Structures are given as structure tokens and as C-alpha cells.
Amino acid sequence: MGTDGNRSWQMTQFGLPNLNPVRGRIPEPGPHELLVRTKAVSLNYKDKLIVDGMLIPDLSFPFVPTSDAVGEIVAVGSAVSRFRVGQRVLGQVIADWPDGDAPPVLHKHTLGSSLSGMLSEHVVFGEDAAVLAPPSLSDIEAATLPIAALTAWFAMAEATRPVPGQTILIQGTGGVSLFALQFAAAFGLRAIVTSSSDDKLERAKDLGAWQVINYRTQPAWDEAARDLTDGIGVNHVLEMVGGDNARRSLNALAADGRLSVIGLLGATEISFPVLPFMRNRIVVQGISIGHRRSFERMNRAIEALGIKPVIDKVYGFNDVPQAFGHLEKGPFGKIVITAT
Amino acid sequence: MGTDGNRSWQMTQFGLPNLNPVRGRIPEPGPHELLVRTKAVSLNYKDKLIVDGMLIPDLSFPFVPTSDAVGEIVAVGSAVSRFRVGQRVLGQVIADWPDGDAPPVLHKHTLGSSLSGMLSEHVVFGEDAAVLAPPSLSDIEAATLPIAALTAWFAMAEATRPVPGQTILIQGTGGVSLFALQFAAAFGLRAIVTSSSDDKLERAKDLGAWQVINYRTQPAWDEAARDLTDGIGVNHVLEMVGGDNARRSLNALAADGRLSVIGLLGATEISFPVLPFMRNRIVVQGISIGHRRSFERMNRAIEALGIKPVIDKVYGFNDVPQAFGHLEKGPFGKIVITAT
Amino acid sequence: MGTDGNRSWQMTQFGLPNLNPVRGRIPEPGPHELLVRTKAVSLNYKDKLIVDGMLIPDLSFPFVPTSDAVGEIVAVGSAVSRFRVGQRVLGQVIADWPDGDAPPVLHKHTLGSSLSGMLSEHVVFGEDAAVLAPPSLSDIEAATLPIAALTAWFAMAEATRPVPGQTILIQGTGGVSLFALQFAAAFGLRAIVTSSSDDKLERAKDLGAWQVINYRTQPAWDEAARDLTDGIGVNHVLEMVGGDNARRSLNALAADGRLSVIGLLGATEISFPVLPFMRNRIVVQGISIGHRRSFERMNRAIEALGIKPVIDKVYGFNDVPQAFGHLEKGPFGKIVITAT
Amino acid sequence: MGTDGNRSWQMTQFGLPNLNPVRGRIPEPGPHELLVRTKAVSLNYKDKLIVDGMLIPDLSFPFVPTSDAVGEIVAVGSAVSRFRVGQRVLGQVIADWPDGDAPPVLHKHTLGSSLSGMLSEHVVFGEDAAVLAPPSLSDIEAATLPIAALTAWFAMAEATRPVPGQTILIQGTGGVSLFALQFAAAFGLRAIVTSSSDDKLERAKDLGAWQVINYRTQPAWDEAARDLTDGIGVNHVLEMVGGDNARRSLNALAADGRLSVIGLLGATEISFPVLPFMRNRIVVQGISIGHRRSFERMNRAIEALGIKPVIDKVYGFNDVPQAFGHLEKGPFGKIVITAT
Known part of the structure; x- marks a missing residue:
């Protein structure tokens, strides 16, 4: 990771060729926010659909895609009480769904969609929209959980x-x-x-x-x-x-x-x-992914049951286009990008 | 009701003109069965579809249609323990669904479909496929419950x-x-x-x-x-x-x-x-009607809540074809046939 | 209501004689907070137990008792998105329980207990810990809902x-x-x-x-x-x-x-x-009261069903000790204090 | 097993010394009943309490104790449709609880309590009060399921x-x-x-x-x-x-x-x-054991999950008193009596 600023992959219009590395400022966490140094990012097929302009035709540019990331908290806002610096966290993709019923309108606060995505060296989570990563998983494994694992868990263990x-x-x-x-x-x-x-x-x-x-x-x-x-x-x-x-x-x-x-x-x-x-x-x-409380329950279960996510291939932060290209091939297991 | 034998309306082939009154023997209740003198029968639109040959193409003839009836127990089998002579009962339409999950194959034991229907002066119910009629309802009102009311109840209060x-x-x-x-x-x-x-x-x-x-x-x-x-x-x-x-x-x-x-x-x-x-x-x-336990719960609720079924028109036992004809007109409330 | 400062009833030690009116500064709402001008406050029996030192022996003084209030939003924090000035709101008593499971440790953020109570002309609610008051209720009626109504609702309609x-x-x-x-x-x-x-x-x-x-x-x-x-x-x-x-x-x-x-x-x-x-x-x-989402569902039901809370007696803001005294007599309906 | 009549262990009054072998007639199955040649019987601690007169003070004598048995169907009543001769079945202990809610009064039809128990070479089950034994289990293993396994299953997987x-x-x-x-x-x-x-x-x-x-x-x-x-x-x-x-x-x-x-x-x-x-x-x-449908679900799970009951010791049909005596010692696993 560079020391000067916040490296990201950003789109200015639809299409994979328009996804390019940029440098920006490291964001400041608000009072209830966490600043997280990204460790690993995993891809979902919907990320490709979004990049290609198939899923969200009215996307606002510039846009940083992807939703799933694990990272380490490097700073916390003044009012944060649920987390502390040094903890390893995952972002809750539907950021305004803590438990029970979903918000009346879904996807007003969704990572990698209405909110900015995860292909940045530093990202910000609300403290109510983050969970601890299971200690039994590596960064690469933990990065795969926020959409794919939670969707399966929610369909099977909650709904x-x-x-x-x-x-x-x-x-x-x-x-x-x-x-x-x-x-x-x-x-x-x-x-x-x-x-x-x-x-x-x-x-x-x-x-x-x-x-x-x-x-x-x-x-x-x-x-x-x-x-x-x-x-x-x-x-x-x-x-x-x-x-x-x-x-x-x-x-x-x-x-x-x-x-x-x-x-x-x-x-x-x-x-x-x-x-x-x-x-x-x-x-x-x-089914539409799941709420934060189910994410916490799932992580406890993954820990208790010794489940290890299946990884197909890991790419470096410079190889984001290749990682997206891999999605087309029908991988067996997740595609992960390391951010460090 | 005639004193000689059991008057019924019976079909020998599809079509309302083929539904005709016949006289047969009054059935003997088996050890776990109730012999019931029918008081009133209500029609459902599916009865018309069955008579017309639209719903069950492989129906066995001769066939007595309709599923909903109230009557008085006039004899009980030797092993019956849940009911006694003189009680007023309704038949449970899916006769082999007492509670919880439905039988693996539905409609193997369904009144007015795989089992004979209710357009008879005497009918037989298994003691496990009957419920007490709510005392607050007249015979005409009570006869409307087995399909229409129980389907609404099951969709709303159970499922x-x-x-x-x-x-x-x-x-x-x-x-x-x-x-x-x-x-x-x-x-x-x-x-x-x-x-x-x-x-x-x-x-x-x-x-x-x-x-x-x-x-x-x-x-x-x-x-x-x-x-x-x-x-x-x-x-x-x-x-x-x-x-x-x-x-x-x-x-x-x-x-x-x-x-x-x-x-x-x-x-x-x-x-x-x-x-x-x-x-x-x-x-x-x-939704497919409901089980017997839900029928009992519904009847308690109808009693407690003072609900009175809406009746559009009542026909005599001789006017069954007219009653079926009325179904076409889109009645507001149930069509009931008295059997006495 | 006085124009100079924020009038409250405050205890410096246990016992009703130690509950006295004071004037303080009107609080500033934080980024996610609502400043509310109190309209009416209702009492619960537990308020008397707290004032008498029977329920929370280690209470921190000075302390403003009571948990149930309705009021009008007069200012909102910079980040507030769920409410706007002029709306009439009720406070969610267990302020950190939005839906689903309760927080791991209950009563870390509870109005009139670990948080300050409602006997103030101005109070502050987190925007995630407030709900709209049912329009069909007067201020006096609406003030009775946060504990008594929600506890009954939660026991009956949710749990x-x-x-x-x-x-x-x-x-x-x-x-x-x-x-x-x-x-x-x-x-x-x-x-x-x-x-x-x-x-x-x-x-x-x-x-x-x-x-x-x-x-x-x-x-x-x-x-x-x-x-x-x-x-x-x-x-x-x-x-x-x-x-x-x-x-x-x-x-x-x-x-x-x-x-x-x-x-x-x-x-x-x-x-x-x-x-x-x-x-x-x-x-x-x-049962321990209920979460905010159940509060919202209850308010819709109160509105839909035309339920009017039973009020035993209404006291003015100067008569708080008399209102507390009334609790001993076993009122039939709620005791309410107007704050304006 | 003797060829002449039905060997049983029967009590004429409370106390283990009063539990003795007798010979009686092989029962005739009623229309909806199964005649079962007992293969194995398992003991529960409540059997000892019953024999000792601690649990059911008003027991009717003579009495055959125990509730859990597996056996082979050797004859079926005229109206039986759920089973056929040759199948291996377990008895449903609360015989009148098929699914959903329990009967209004529990234990009016309970094996080894209000109904006769299982320490007989031939026993009779209602066809609605029997389930297939899991094929993956031996007779000795299968005999342990009706109370101990179903109680654990019901508490954990149903209730x-x-x-x-x-x-x-x-x-x-x-x-x-x-x-x-x-x-x-x-x-x-x-x-x-x-x-x-x-x-x-x-x-x-x-x-x-x-x-x-x-x-x-x-x-x-x-x-x-x-x-x-x-x-x-x-x-x-x-x-x-x-x-x-x-x-x-x-x-x-x-x-x-x-x-x-x-x-x-x-x-x-x-x-x-x-x-x-x-x-x-x-x-x-x-928790009070469970209904028949849960028994069927449990048996499928035992089969699917490869669960093998833990057996502490197996006794012959002549050693019933020794088997009861073993219950006192706090066995690790079930005590089973073979009936053949």
C-alpha cells in the first residue's frame, strides 16, 4: 500500500476498461464511523453486472465497485463505542439493516451500490454496520463472507x-x-x-x-x-x-x-x-442478503463449525481487471483481491 | 326427509343435467365412524367445476358432489370416543389431516372429491374428521364453514x-x-x-x-x-x-x-x-383449506367473536340444480341447501 | 414553560422530598440527535420505585426521573435523516434496541435509568431511538405509550x-x-x-x-x-x-x-x-418492554384500531410530587404530567 | 420366544419383586391396529419410578411396564392402510398425539402408563401410533428411540x-x-x-x-x-x-x-x-416427549446423520429384574432387553 494517500479502483463510466486506479485522500471517520485499512476484497458476480452497467443503470460516477471487504480499524470516530483500533472487521453490506425488518426502502445505504465500494486501501464503515471477522479465518477467507456467505446463511438459518x-x-x-x-x-x-x-x-x-x-x-x-x-x-x-x-x-x-x-x-x-x-x-x-445480527450469528457459527471458505484464486491489488475477468469463467470458489 | 332410505343427488357423468336424485341405503358407521343426518349443505365454486368436469377429469361415477355439511349424529361406531349421538357436527374436508403437516399426498381422503360428497340425507364422517359446530350459528350458517371459512382462517390465522x-x-x-x-x-x-x-x-x-x-x-x-x-x-x-x-x-x-x-x-x-x-x-x-385442529380453533373464534356467515340464498333439497345455477351469478355470500 | 433555560425535576438523593425543580441549559443535539420540547410525561410505578431507591440502588445523582414523554422536535442534529423539525415524537425507552434481539447487556442506554429521564422541558433523543406519535392521540394520551402500552403489546403481539x-x-x-x-x-x-x-x-x-x-x-x-x-x-x-x-x-x-x-x-x-x-x-x-420496530408497529395498530389510552388524572408541571403521590393510590389508568 | 401364548413381565402390585413373567393370549389386532412381535425393549428411569410406585400411585394392576419397543408387524387389522406385515416399527408412546397440539388431556393413551407396556413378546399398536424404525439401526439400537431420543429431539429441533x-x-x-x-x-x-x-x-x-x-x-x-x-x-x-x-x-x-x-x-x-x-x-x-410426526422427522435425521444410539448393556428377556437393577447404577447409555 502506498504511503501517500488512498489508492482505489474507480470507474468514470460503465465497462471494465473504465475501471482504473486513482489516488485520493484518506477519509476522516465521522463521530460514529470506523476508518479501516483494507486487507482483502472479494468479488461477487453482481459486481461484474454493475461494472458492465447491467444492474444499476443510473449509477453515479465516479464509482468504486465491490461490496465485500475485511480490514483493520486504524481510527475511530469520537462517539464510537462498539469497536476499537486494531480490531479486524467486515462491513455490513446493507448498512442500515441492523436486525429484524429491513429498512422500508432497501439499498439506500448499500456498500458498492448506493454507497461507495471496497476497492480502496482505506474505507469507512458506520460502527453499526460492521462486525468482527471470525478469528479462525485468514484475511483472504474472511473477505468472502459479506454477501455470498450471508445470503446462504440467511436463506437457510434465518428465513x-x-x-x-x-x-x-x-x-x-x-x-x-x-x-x-x-x-x-x-x-x-x-x-x-x-x-x-x-x-x-x-x-x-x-x-x-x-x-x-x-x-x-x-x-x-x-x-x-x-x-x-x-x-x-x-x-x-x-x-x-x-x-x-x-x-x-x-x-x-x-x-x-x-x-x-x-x-x-x-x-x-x-x-x-x-x-x-x-x-x-x-x-x-x-432473499436479499441479511441483517447485521445474522452476520454476527453466522460468524459465530463459522467459528464454531470450523468452516473454511472455498477460494478459487487470489489476485494482487494491481490485478483487479484480471480478477474481474476471472468471474466470467465460472470459478469454483471465491475470487479475492488482496489490498496490501 | 323421506323415511325410506337415503336420498342423495348423484352424478353418473359430468354435467349438471346428469346430477339427479336417487335413493340408496343408509350407511352403517364403522367402528370409528359417525352416522350423521344432514341438516344443511353449502356450495363452493369448485363444486361447479367438478360437476362440469373441469377440476377432476378422472372422477369415479356414480358421484355425490359437494364438501360442506352440518348435521346431527344419529349413530356412532363401536369404538367412537370423541363424540356422542345428538351432537351437531361439521365434516373435516381433508379427512386425513388432523394437525401439523398435511398427509404426504393430499386429496386421497377428501370429501366431495376422492370421498363421496354431502348431498345425501345421511353421511358418514370418521370421528377424527369431524368437529363440533359453533352453537352460536344456525344450521344454515354452520354449513358454510368447512371450505370457505377455514381457507380464509388458515391463510390468515395459521399460515x-x-x-x-x-x-x-x-x-x-x-x-x-x-x-x-x-x-x-x-x-x-x-x-x-x-x-x-x-x-x-x-x-x-x-x-x-x-x-x-x-x-x-x-x-x-x-x-x-x-x-x-x-x-x-x-x-x-x-x-x-x-x-x-x-x-x-x-x-x-x-x-x-x-x-x-x-x-x-x-x-x-x-x-x-x-x-x-x-x-x-x-x-x-x-393454501389448501386447513387441518382439523385449525377448524376447531376457528370455530372457537367464530363463537367468541360473534361472527355470522353471510348467506346469499337458501334452497330446498329438491332445488339443487337451481342452487348450482346460482353459483354462476356471482353471489354475495354463500349458497346453502337445506337437507331436511 | 419558561423562556430562560430548561426547567427540570431533579433528585440529588433518594426520596420524593429530594425531587425538586431546577433550571439548566437547553441541551445541544449531537449530529444524530433530536432536541424535543416536551409536551407531556406519563408515570410508571417503577418511577416511584426508582425515586424511593428500591430499584436502582447505585443510581448516579443528580438524576431526572421518568421514561415516557411526547414532544415536538425543535431542532435536529446535522446528520439526522429520519425526522424533521415540527414532528411529534415519542422516545424509545431502551434506546439501543432498534429491532430483533436486544443488546447483549440491557439497560446501558435506558431512559430514566442509565440515561436521564423525561421531567424536563427539553429532552434529547437519538434519531434511532424515537418514533412518531400516533396522530389520533392527544399529547396526554400519547405520553402513556412508551412503557405501559409497549410492554403489553410486546407480550401479546410480538413475543x-x-x-x-x-x-x-x-x-x-x-x-x-x-x-x-x-x-x-x-x-x-x-x-x-x-x-x-x-x-x-x-x-x-x-x-x-x-x-x-x-x-x-x-x-x-x-x-x-x-x-x-x-x-x-x-x-x-x-x-x-x-x-x-x-x-x-x-x-x-x-x-x-x-x-x-x-x-x-x-x-x-x-x-x-x-x-x-x-x-x-x-x-x-x-418480558422487558420492547424494541423500536415493535413501537412503530404498535402505533400503527393504535391508529388503525382507534384505541384511546385510559387516563386517570392529569397534573401540571408544578405538581410532580402530587402526581407521584397519586401512584400509591392504585389509579385506574395513567397519571400524566403536562410539560407546557 | 415360546410358541405357546404371549410371554410378558407383569406386576400385580408395586415393587420390583412383584414384576414376574406370565403367559397370556396373543392379542387380536382391531381394524386399525398392528400386531407386533417384539424384538427389543429399552428402559427409562421413569419405568423404575413407576414399578416402585413413585410416579403413578393409582396404577391399575395387573400392569406390564415400559414404553419403548421395536418389533416386526406379524398381522394387521382389516382397515389398516399405513403399514403391512413384515415392516419393523416403533410405538409412539403418547399414542393419541399425531402432530401439532397435544390432546387436551395428556397421558390418557400413553404406552406403559395408561396403556399396557412393552415387556411382552407380542404387543399391539394403533396404526396411527407407530412409525417405521430407521433401517440403519439394529433392533437393540432402534428400541432406545421412543422416549429418550424423541424427548431430546423435541426439545432441540421442534420446540x-x-x-x-x-x-x-x-x-x-x-x-x-x-x-x-x-x-x-x-x-x-x-x-x-x-x-x-x-x-x-x-x-x-x-x-x-x-x-x-x-x-x-x-x-x-x-x-x-x-x-x-x-x-x-x-x-x-x-x-x-x-x-x-x-x-x-x-x-x-x-x-x-x-x-x-x-x-x-x-x-x-x-x-x-x-x-x-x-x-x-x-x-x-x-417438554413431554413429542408427537408422531416429530418421531418420523427424527428417524429420518438419525438415518441421514448416521447417529448410533449409545448402549450401556443388553439383557435377555429372562433377565428383566437385573436390567431394572442396572438403572440404579447410572448407566452411560441405554439399557436394552431383547425379546427374542
Whole structure:
């Protein structure tokens, strides 16, 4: 890290070529804020969509992208009481959602979206929008938690009542999905993982998948899932695609099953037949990351359960464009950028 | 009621003209069964769909339609312990769902569907599939409860956690909707009712509607509902139509809102945009009547709250075809047939 | 209200004679704070216990007692975004509990306890610890909500899942109990109220009590409650006394019943027999007011349901000692002090 | 097993010497009943209390004690639809509790209490009061589930919402406690086990205990538990003793903690201080085994999670008195009697 000023990656318009390093002033923390020296930043697929102009068409420039970072507190505001200098913290992405119900309008205070992102050597968090990083994780591992892990945790441990021994079907092997798989194994759930790659499915088994389905060779993966569960269906599906894919998800569900809609990867619509939906008393729930208290609970669980995030590749702070490029390739595990 | 045998209305093939009176033997109750002299039967729109061959294409003939009846126990099987002769009971429509989770396959033991219906002077209920009728209701009133009231109750008081003071939007003024309106008023909820008829909306106001919307004059009823709630949206919508109507329902919902899918009236599909669904953490839940324990709880509530079902018209046992014909006209309240 | 400075009632040591009027500086709101001109203050019995030195032996002096106030915002800090000057607000008593789980250590930031109280012409609230007052209430009415109403609401609508038609037994006619009675009537619950005064029981009936029990003439009020419920017992009891009184409460409960422990009036211990507790699967829950989000939900419900707090007597700002003296007499409804 | 008649152990009055082998007729299953050839029976401490006349003073003689058995269906009643001959089943101890709420009066139809017990070569179950035994367990292992395992499961997975990563304190190493320990490890919870025996604590560690406390050498085990959790306290305590022990349990709990009252081992009363109970919003819940649906869910989980019950010793059907005698010694794991 340079000693003169605050190095960042900043966009002046949409498109990866317009993401460039700049130097600015190190910010001053307000009375309730923390100044954090960034240690590592992880990427989510939505970061690429934002950089490409696909997700937030009315973004204000200049803009520093990405939402997930871990760092060390180097200064605190005059009124800060929850933290002290030297602690290692993660930023709460939906910064105005401490617990319980979300704010009436989401994403008015969201890191890497309405608020500035994390690709800076120094960032500022509100003290009410930060949590301690789990001591058992390295910086690189801890940086992966704020969106991918918390989304999986919230869908599984907060918005759904997990009954051990039940079955969960996890679509794909993206960041949220791999955390969901690790949580499922640790929570006593049977995880079925789908992918188009036998190689990735093998690695999913190593992470604790009970069963795997290659949806390329078995396009009727919903029927395959029913067969694996003696015709009963699975109790929970994490929907990562949307559109007609949700039809198969519905069909894969057991009576009283639950579909958590998480993904941004496919269609912008979701649709399914009403009659089986009513007859089986299905619940479909929309998920949007989670609140700070759930982040704290998750971190305690990660610590207690010894969960280690899966990292695909680590890039240096100078290689941000290469890191973004890697997202296209469908990594198995998170892409992380070190900031020091 | 005739003294010789058991008079019923029976179909030998689909179509209302094929529903005709017959005489048969009065059934013998098995060890755990109740023989019940029917007092009154109420109709649901699905009864018409079944008679017309629209809902259960593979129905077995001869078939006695309808599901909702109240009657007096005239004999009990040798092992019956929950009831005694002379008590007034209602049949539990999904006969094998006592409490908690539904049976793995729904509708294997459902009155007026896989089991024989109620248009008979004598019917048989399993003792585990009957509940006491609320003493505060007449026979005609009590006969309306098994499907319409219990569906509204289950969606509102069991599958949803009702927080008093919240807002519920009720589509239309059919049987389920009017019970939902009466429950909403009694539970401390603000009910918004939609209809295409100003006359029906006036009557909804008399039943306790907080606000009404004529969706013919205000096709953007979702925006109207948002306006009525200061732009926040409603907390719960009872979806009676499906298809694209669900888009408006979704748009009418507040953050963390809930859509209970109940109706059979419109499309066979449901679809909506994913992004606002996720961002607002909406829950969409399928409803299929309810279990016996909820029926008992509802009856206590009806008694405690002094709720009186809305009756549109009462027909004699000889006028069953006329009663079915009335269903087409969009009654305001239930159609009941007396059996004595 | 005087124009020169901030008039308050302040204690320098325990005992009502040591509560005296003083003049101080009008406080400056910090960046996230609201300066509020107090309109009305309501008393709770715990205020008397604090003044007498019974509840917080290690109180720091000088101390301004009381926790419940309504007022108008006259200035806002530089960073305030949730409120603006001119709005009428209530203070959130547990100031650091916005939603969900409480802070790890309760009462580090509680009005009228670890924080200064409300008996001042001007008070300061954090913007995250204030809610809009319901427009349908006068200042005097609104001032009664922060502790008594919110405690009843939290026990009934948040910590318990209210099923309409169920029975709740409310002990006494103190501030929490009267709000509980009004909520019960509005939520579709049957309320049984106990008191030693037939006069108060009559007034409870006027407020919507379904049944009343004079525990002086019927010391076995638990058995009386069982009789009123056909031997089944009540579903929920609000415990205001503790000690051996809880035995009767337990005995009054139906299977799967719930006992909310609220009161500070009696013993410091609670005890009951284990076997019926286990056999009936009773739940006993401790209640400590509630979080800000529940305050907001309650205010919407009070507005929607047209609930008007019961006021026993209103005192002027010069008559604070008389108002405290009134607390001893067992008022029926709240004691309020106007601040203007 | 003898070929002539049905061998049983029967009491004619209280006291172990009055428990003797008899021969009777093999019962005929009623229309909805299953005739089961018993394979193995497990003992619970309450069986000893019943035999000794401590738990059910008004027991009807002759009486066959014990509640937990596994066996093979050898005949089914004419109306049975849920099972067929040859299946291996376990009896549901509270035979009239299929799901949801318990029957209004518990223990009117309870195996080994109001109904005859399991120490017979042939027993009869209602088809609604039986579940399939998990295929992964031997007869001896499966016989241990109906009370001990289901009580632990119900307290942990049904009556409490388990959040992975939380801490649970399990008192002692009796039958319920060891299942609780195995469930805790499989559900992703941190289990703290207490015992007076270092040897048993070592074995608890082998079963997955996170921490152990010897309450003989550390009588202030509540403070020890607080220390192990960084002063926060544990989230859930399984209370096996009652009386003043519950004070320590309360003190060991974190804010929003939960105390499940399970045990019959100690005092008949439970008592604790009100103020910390309210301030920390503690929930105390009574547990009484569980319903059939939870039994089915538990069996799926046992199968999915590979849990193997801990067996202390197996006795032959002729050695029933010795098996009962073993209960006194504080076994580590279940005592099982084979019936073949």
C-alpha cells in the first residue's frame, strides 16, 4: 500500500476498461464511523453486472465497485463505542439493516451500490454496520463472507427453519451455493448439488454433498431429485436461475417445501403452475442478503463449525481487471483481491 | 326427509343435467365412524367445476358432489370416543389431516372429491374428521364453514402471523373473501376489498372493510392500494385469480409482505418479476383449506367473536340444480341447501 | 414553560422530598440527535420505585426521573435523516434496541435509568431511538405509550403468537393491564380481568373484558378462570405479581399455555410445580418492554384500531410530587404530567 | 420366544419383586391396529419410578411396564392402510398425539402408563401410533428411540429453533442427555456437558462434546459455563434436575436464552429470581416427549446423520429384574432387553 494517500479502483463510466486506479485522500471517520485499512476484497458476480452497467443503470460516477471487504480499524470516530483500533472487521453490506425488518426502502445505504465500494486501501464503515471477522479465518477467507456467505446463511438459518435430516437442493457451484453446501453439511442437512460439470460435482462431494446431479446429462434434474428422495421431493431449493427453471424447482419440492429465490443469473421473471403450488402448500421467499445480527450469528457459527471458505484464486491489488475477468469463467470458489 | 332410505343427488357423468336424485341405503358407521343426518349443505365454486368436469377429469361415477355439511349424529361406531349421538357436527374436508403437516399426498381422503360428497340425507364422517359446530350459528350458517371459512382462517390465522393494525387486501367478494373480511375486522386488521361492483363494495364496507377499490374503474388497483397505504403497500394479499393478476398483487405488497395463493378462478399459472420480489423479501404461500385442529380453533373464534356467515340464498333439497345455477351469478355470500 | 433555560425535576438523593425543580441549559443535539420540547410525561410505578431507591440502588445523582414523554422536535442534529423539525415524537425507552434481539447487556442506554429521564422541558433523543406519535392521540394520551402500552403489546403481539378467539387472563388494572385489555378486545381475544375492586372490574367490563374475577371474594381465581373456560384453562396469562401467585397462574393455564412475566409488584422469586408444567408443555417468558420496530408497529395498530389510552388524572408541571403521590393510590389508568 | 401364548413381565402390585413373567393370549389386532412381535425393549428411569410406585400411585394392576419397543408387524387389522406385515416399527408412546397440539388431556393413551407396556413378546399398536424404525439401526439400537431420543429431539429441533453455532448446556449423561449430545454435534451446536464423573465426561467428549464441566469439582458450573462462553452465557439449557438447580441454569443462560425442562430426577418444584429472568427475556418451556410426526422427522435425521444410539448393556428377556437393577447404577447409555 502506498504511503501517500488512498489508492482505489474507480470507474468514470460503465465497462471494465473504465475501471482504473486513482489516488485520493484518506477519509476522516465521522463521530460514529470506523476508518479501516483494507486487507482483502472479494468479488461477487453482481459486481461484474454493475461494472458492465447491467444492474444499476443510473449509477453515479465516479464509482468504486465491490461490496465485500475485511480490514483493520486504524481510527475511530469520537462517539464510537462498539469497536476499537486494531480490531479486524467486515462491513455490513446493507448498512442500515441492523436486525429484524429491513429498512422500508432497501439499498439506500448499500456498500458498492448506493454507497461507495471496497476497492480502496482505506474505507469507512458506520460502527453499526460492521462486525468482527471470525478469528479462525485468514484475511483472504474472511473477505468472502459479506454477501455470498450471508445470503446462504440467511436463506437457510434465518428465513427458513432448518430441521436437521431434511434435504436441500443447491443449484450450481457459485459463491452462494458453495457456502450453502458447507452450511448444509454442518447443520445436519442432506445437500443435493446440481452442475453441468462432473468435475465440479466431484469437488462438491468432497465438500459434503450427499448427492449430485449433472443437469447437462440429466436435464430433468427435478425428477432426478425426486428419485433420490424416494419420490418425496426435497424440502428446500435454493433458486439461482429463475424463469422456467423455477418450474423444475417447484416440481422437485416435497409437500410443505420452500423455495428461496436468490439468484440473479437467469431470467427476470419467475413463473410456475398454481395448482401443485397450492396443493403442496409451497412457500416461495425472496432473499436479499441479511441483517447485521445474522452476520454476527453466522460468524459465530463459522467459528464454531470450523468452516473454511472455498477460494478459487487470489489476485494482487494491481490485478483487479484480471480478477474481474476471472468471474466470467465460472470459478469454483471465491475470487479475492488482496489490498496490501 | 323421506323415511325410506337415503336420498342423495348423484352424478353418473359430468354435467349438471346428469346430477339427479336417487335413493340408496343408509350407511352403517364403522367402528370409528359417525352416522350423521344432514341438516344443511353449502356450495363452493369448485363444486361447479367438478360437476362440469373441469377440476377432476378422472372422477369415479356414480358421484355425490359437494364438501360442506352440518348435521346431527344419529349413530356412532363401536369404538367412537370423541363424540356422542345428538351432537351437531361439521365434516373435516381433508379427512386425513388432523394437525401439523398435511398427509404426504393430499386429496386421497377428501370429501366431495376422492370421498363421496354431502348431498345425501345421511353421511358418514370418521370421528377424527369431524368437529363440533359453533352453537352460536344456525344450521344454515354452520354449513358454510368447512371450505370457505377455514381457507380464509388458515391463510390468515395459521399460515400467516397476523400483526394487528396491519393491512390486508382481499380480492373479490366470493365465499373465502367475505370470511376473510369478517376475520380481518375481528382480528384488528385493516381490510381493503376489491370488486367490479360498487354495490358489492358498499356491502363490503358494511361488513367492516376499511377501504374498497373498484378494479373496473381503477384497473391499476395495485397503485390504488399503495396510495391508500401512504405508498408503503399492504402487508398481506389474498390472491384469488393468479396469472398476471399476481403481478399487481406483488406490486401492491409492502416490504416483507405476504401473498397467499388461494383462488382457482383465473389462470393456471402464476408469474411475477424476480427483482422486486427478492428486494422486498416477499413470501408467496400456497393454501389448501386447513387441518382439523385449525377448524376447531376457528370455530372457537367464530363463537367468541360473534361472527355470522353471510348467506346469499337458501334452497330446498329438491332445488339443487337451481342452487348450482346460482353459483354462476356471482353471489354475495354463500349458497346453502337445506337437507331436511 | 419558561423562556430562560430548561426547567427540570431533579433528585440529588433518594426520596420524593429530594425531587425538586431546577433550571439548566437547553441541551445541544449531537449530529444524530433530536432536541424535543416536551409536551407531556406519563408515570410508571417503577418511577416511584426508582425515586424511593428500591430499584436502582447505585443510581448516579443528580438524576431526572421518568421514561415516557411526547414532544415536538425543535431542532435536529446535522446528520439526522429520519425526522424533521415540527414532528411529534415519542422516545424509545431502551434506546439501543432498534429491532430483533436486544443488546447483549440491557439497560446501558435506558431512559430514566442509565440515561436521564423525561421531567424536563427539553429532552434529547437519538434519531434511532424515537418514533412518531400516533396522530389520533392527544399529547396526554400519547405520553402513556412508551412503557405501559409497549410492554403489553410486546407480550401479546410480538413475543406471543396471538390466535384470535383465544383467552387471556390479565392480572389487575394497572397501566400495562389496561392496555392489554384494550389490545385483547381489538385483537379478537377473550380477556378475563382480575382485581380486588368490584368498581374497577365494572370499568374493565366497559373497556371490553369478557369476564372478570374479584380475587378478594374468589381467592382461588385460578379455579374460577378454569370454570369460565369449561375446565380447559386460559391460553395466556400476564403475570404481574410473581412469587406464589405464579402457581395459580400456572394452574389457570390450558395445555400449551403461555405465561408472560411482566410485573414488578410482588415477590422477587417465581416458583411452580414441575410436573404439570412439563405435562402441559407450558412456556414461561420474561418480558422487558420492547424494541423500536415493535413501537412503530404498535402505533400503527393504535391508529388503525382507534384505541384511546385510559387516563386517570392529569397534573401540571408544578405538581410532580402530587402526581407521584397519586401512584400509591392504585389509579385506574395513567397519571400524566403536562410539560407546557 | 415360546410358541405357546404371549410371554410378558407383569406386576400385580408395586415393587420390583412383584414384576414376574406370565403367559397370556396373543392379542387380536382391531381394524386399525398392528400386531407386533417384539424384538427389543429399552428402559427409562421413569419405568423404575413407576414399578416402585413413585410416579403413578393409582396404577391399575395387573400392569406390564415400559414404553419403548421395536418389533416386526406379524398381522394387521382389516382397515389398516399405513403399514403391512413384515415392516419393523416403533410405538409412539403418547399414542393419541399425531402432530401439532397435544390432546387436551395428556397421558390418557400413553404406552406403559395408561396403556399396557412393552415387556411382552407380542404387543399391539394403533396404526396411527407407530412409525417405521430407521433401517440403519439394529433392533437393540432402534428400541432406545421412543422416549429418550424423541424427548431430546423435541426439545432441540421442534420446540426450539436451533441456530447452528449456538451453545447448548446438557445436564448429566442419562439417556436423554446422550441423545441431546449426539444431536447437538450433528446439528452444528456447541455442547457443554456436565457430570460428576470425569470418566463419563471423557466419554462425552468422544461423542462430540465441545466442553465438559465436572459439577462436583466445580459446583458453580453456571459460572464455569459463562466463562467458557466469554461471559455471554449459553443459548439453551436442558434442565434435568429442577429445584434450585434451575437457578444455576438461569444464570448460565445468555440473553434470550431458553431453558427446556425435561427431567424427573430432582425436586418437584422449580424456582428462580424474576428480575434477571425478565431482563434477559428468558423462555422456560416444559417438554413431554413429542408427537408422531416429530418421531418420523427424527428417524429420518438419525438415518441421514448416521447417529448410533449409545448402549450401556443388553439383557435377555429372562433377565428383566437385573436390567431394572442396572438403572440404579447410572448407566452411560441405554439399557436394552431383547425379546427374542
